[in-house]
Amino acid sequence: MLVALTFSVGKLYAGGGAAADEIFTALGWIVVIILAARIGSAIEKIGQPPVLGELLAGIALGGLALVGITWLEPMRTSVVMKFLAEVGTIILLFQIGLESNLQQMQRVGWRAFFVGIVGVALPFVGGYFLGQYLFPELGTNAHVFLGATLTATSVGISVRVFRDLGVRASTELSIILGAAVIDDVLGVIILAVVQGLVTSGVFDIVAVVSIVIRSLLFLVGAIVIGGRVAPLLARWMARLSRSTTMKFAVPTAFCFLLSYIAYLGDLAPIIGAFSAGLILDRVYFSIYQAPGIVESLERELLPDLVEPYRSRLLRILDTYRLHHIEELIQPLSYFFVPMFFVLTGFSVDLRTFAAPHVIVGGLLITVVAVIGKLCSSLVAGPVRRSVVGWGMVPRGEVGLIFASVGLSIGVVTAEEYSAVMMMVLLTTLLPPIVLTFLLRRKQLS
Amino acid sequence: MLVALTFSVGKLYAGGGAAADEIFTALGWIVVIILAARIGSAIEKIGQPPVLGELLAGIALGGLALVGITWLEPMRTSVVMKFLAEVGTIILLFQIGLESNLQQMQRVGWRAFFVGIVGVALPFVGGYFLGQYLFPELGTNAHVFLGATLTATSVGISVRVFRDLGVRASTELSIILGAAVIDDVLGVIILAVVQGLVTSGVFDIVAVVSIVIRSLLFLVGAIVIGGRVAPLLARWMARLSRSTTMKFAVPTAFCFLLSYIAYLGDLAPIIGAFSAGLILDRVYFSIYQAPGIVESLERELLPDLVEPYRSRLLRILDTYRLHHIEELIQPLSYFFVPMFFVLTGFSVDLRTFAAPHVIVGGLLITVVAVIGKLCSSLVAGPVRRSVVGWGMVPRGEVGLIFASVGLSIGVVTAEEYSAVMMMVLLTTLLPPIVLTFLLRRKQLS
Numbered sequence: 003m004l005v006a007l008t009f010s011v012g013k014l015y016a017g018g019g020a021a022a023d024e025i026f027t028a029l030g031w032i033v034v035i036i037l038a039a040r041i042g043s044a045i046e047k048i049g050q051p052p053v054l055g056e057l058l059a060g061i062a063l064g065g066l067a068l069v070g071i072t073w074l075e076p077m078r079t080s081v082v083m084k085f086l087a088e089v090g091t092i093i094l095l096f097q098i099g100l101e102s103n104l105q106q107m108q109r110v111g112w113r114a115f116f117v118g119i120v121g122v123a124l125p126f127v128g129g130y131f132l133g134q135y136l137f138p139e140l141g142t143n144a145h146v147f148l149g150a151t152l153t154a155t156s157v158g159i160s161v162r163v164f165r166d167l168g169v170r171a172s173t174e175l176s177i178i179l180g181a182a183v184i185d186d187v188l189g190v191i192i193l194a195v196v197q198g199l200v201t202s203g204v205f206d207i208v209a210v211v212s213i214v215i216r217s218l219l220f221l222v223g224a225i226v227i228g229g230r231v232a233p234l235l236a237r238w239m240a241r242l243s244r245s246t247t248m249k250f251a252v253p254t255a256f257c258f259l260l261s262y263i264a265y266l267g268d269l270a271p272i273i274g275a276f277s278a279g280l281i282l283d284r285v286y287f288s289i290y291q292a293p294g295i296v297e298s299l300e301r302e303l304l305p306d307l308v309e310p311y312r313s314r315l316l317r318i319l320d321t322y323r324l325h326h327i328e329e330l331i332q333p334l335s336y337f338f339v340p341m342f343f344v345l346t347g348f349s350v351d352l353r354t355f356a357a358p359h360v361i362v363g364g365l366l367i368t369v370v371a372v373i374g375k376l377c378s379s380l381v382a383g384p385v386r387r388s389v390v391g392w393g394m395v396p397r398g399e400v401g402l403i404f405a406s407v408g409l410s411i412g413v414v415t416a417e418e419y420s421a422v423m424m425m426v427l428l429t430t431l432l433p434p435i436v437l438t439f440l441l442r443r444k445q446l447s
Numbered sequence: 448m449l450v451a452l453t454f455s456v457g458k459l460y461a462g463g464g465a466a467a468d469e470i471f472t473a474l475g476w477i478v479v480i481i482l483a484a485r486i487g488s489a490i491e492k493i494g495q496p497p498v499l500g501e502l503l504a505g506i507a508l509g510g511l512a513l514v515g516i517t518w519l520e521p522m523r524t525s526v527v528m529k530f531l532a533e534v535g536t537i538i539l540l541f542q543i544g545l546e547s548n549l550q551q552m553q554r555v556g557w558r559a560f561f562v563g564i565v566g567v568a569l570p571f572v573g574g575y576f577l578g579q580y581l582f583p584e585l586g587t588n589a590h591v592f593l594g595a596t597l598t599a600t601s602v603g604i605s606v607r608v609f610r611d612l613g614v615r616a617s618t619e620l621s622i623i624l625g626a627a628v629i630d631d632v633l634g635v636i637i638l639a640v641v642q643g644l645v646t647s648g649v650f651d652i653v654a655v656v657s658i659v660i661r662s663l664l665f666l667v668g669a670i671v672i673g674g675r676v677a678p679l680l681a682r683w684m685a686r687l688s689r690s691t692t693m694k695f696a697v698p699t700a701f702c703f704l705l706s707y708i709a710y711l712g713d714l715a716p717i718i719g720a721f722s723a724g725l726i727l728d729r730v731y732f733s734i735y736q737a738p739g740i741v742e743s744l745e746r747e748l749l750p751d752l753v754e755p756y757r758s759r760l761l762r763i764l765d766t767y768r769l770h771h772i773e774e775l776i777q778p779l780s781y782f783f784v785p786m787f788f789v790l791t792g793f794s795v796d797l798r799t800f801a802a803p804h805v806i807v808g809g810l811l812i813t814v815v816a817v818i819g820k821l822c823s824s825l826v827a828g829p830v831r832r833s834v835v836g837w838g839m840v841p842r843g844e845v846g847l848i849f850a851s852v853g854l855s856i857g858v859v860t861a862e863e864y865s866a867v868m869m870m871v872l873l874t875t876l877l878p879p880i881v882l883t884f885l886l887r888r889k890q891l892s
Contacts, residue, residue, distance in 0.1 A: 025530045026710040026716060029703045029707040033703045033707060036699060037696070037700050082527055084470055085530075088470055251484070251781065252485075255485075258481070265474065333779055334779065336695040
């Protein structure tokens, strides 16, 4: 037999049987997801971005259980599938980082910061008061939980819309990305605070300060140190081999490394992936090209150029350097990224939307969620505010996880959880439609 | 927070904590594996194929635990990592299938068949008698088990060597691949027979016949039906979209689909992956190209051409069609394939080689294992027999799984298991060295 975990033997060896089954059944699941994503992306023909099609395809797959097809159901708890989805978000944000520009991010820095802060504060406050209105009998903890559930933006959806529409470099996108980073840091803080308040009734200032410091350390450290270390690492690796495999391995390893470090620093891994892409934007990969024009330009011409010629040259050199990395990453992206969106759609449980008051509650929560993020764009400065606002609207799994934690410790009811899920569904499906309309409108005018 | 399984929340939600930890720690493991593979591949500088470097790097990583570094140890049982390794073998065999040629396989068909049969029978018989010699007190079941453990070729290693050395189309490779398919089918049969004999004392002829029929059904069905269905599927998908994403999705989905079906049919998934590559070799992907020259040539010229012009045109068209698929798959290959080889090396437990009689037993078993497969090449016909023989030598995980099953039901001792592991190690490391020497020697002459 050819080397593989041989299933038949796996079934014999009871312990490995279940794991082996998951691994091989996952092969079949992947086929379904790939095909569902491709069919869903046919939504392009009616002018919508493929990401919406992938989400809808996932929802459709999730609904198969309702008609008796349960083969996919184990996907909901499969570690392998969750891992593939996680890598999907990492690769996506890595690509965004590669296409983004550190100077661009720095230019919008403060504006993104304010958008992020407002985009967390407003939904939190709004959710708190909405909770008081919807279920006053449940107490402060439940209201705080609802507010916290509304804070986290799921930026993956927005950036996919921008990419699907071919919008690569835009100030709005940079602000959204910067705000998403702030959003993540603040979300971690809120999580720690709420967790402490609810479980022990104590506002654990030490934990909060520790998290803030760790997050800032990561962000600053990754960008500053990474910018220094990465070129050295690249040069050393190049001495081992100038092969294409190396050109693939170093950026990929760097991306996963920063993602892992972000996780260790209590941040979402995609912050690390995005940072990795940003950093590689400025790393001297010229050593991978045939020695010659790129190196000569960098050594002999670049240091003496003044603006705007310096930036122009850098941009040309960067394009030349990066094109190859992006080409190499793209097939990984084709494979992993749709996994995430289809599985996100799949995770929606349509059966919970049956009750009328769940629907009403869900709609109200959605309104608060949308308005809260839309208002954050008011501090975004001179950009298309509606684009930034709607770009911050998508909520995702994190709100659901938060709500399910609340469910398990008794501060969130099952109906509240379903209403939150409805909010997640609507804030996932609406923004692609709205953003597409907004981004296309500007392109025409 | 950005959408991801947020670890901090994951740790809160105890159930998801362990799974979330595995997912995110896997990111770190992947970094280590990618870098270890790249460093290991520097073995090229001393004339050895990169695959050997990846295997050795894996062994080195496995040895880290001996010096107190245990961070990687959970990789041994991680479902996620096993999945990545499995996909690695699938992608590798898919690529081999793409580069292979169905006619070539058919030409060597019978010779591969005989090599496969002898390559299973001889090691089995040799192992049986060696078992009688090494541990006569253990009884027939133990001897039969040892024989069965020696039957399965791990073809992934051999094909990597061919690729690493740039040998794409060779009769030896085709024979090895064909023999490996036969080897897999026979291995499944032997597994069923031995399993039945040992657990119930009964030679279950029904199970055996059922397996043979299923295997043949798959092989024939995949190649015949696949050859018919795949063009239709491709045409339908193309109507949805002529995008590059589609060009990536359809071959990838097809590869995973056949791998999954092979699993359902009780064969190793890589048989399916290899078949998928072979089939795509003949599928009319011309619909993906700009309508024009390829389609015109296929419709208007090809049907009327006689040999050798027909084959020549087909080859040119195939090259034009396939080049894009191979380019799209290559980055997936860069990512997944080294996972498999590094993890294979990692799975070796060096501590078990401490006892002298384990070493002696292991060496004897290795000799029988090597000679058994080398002799299989005697029926290979007019080719470089040493290349075919050594290409069939590598054993892998399957032998270990077999042995561990035997361990768990009491017909295999712990020392025997360690000896088998030594055989696996030697038959994994030696063939790349020998094959490299043999293949280069012929290239010079």
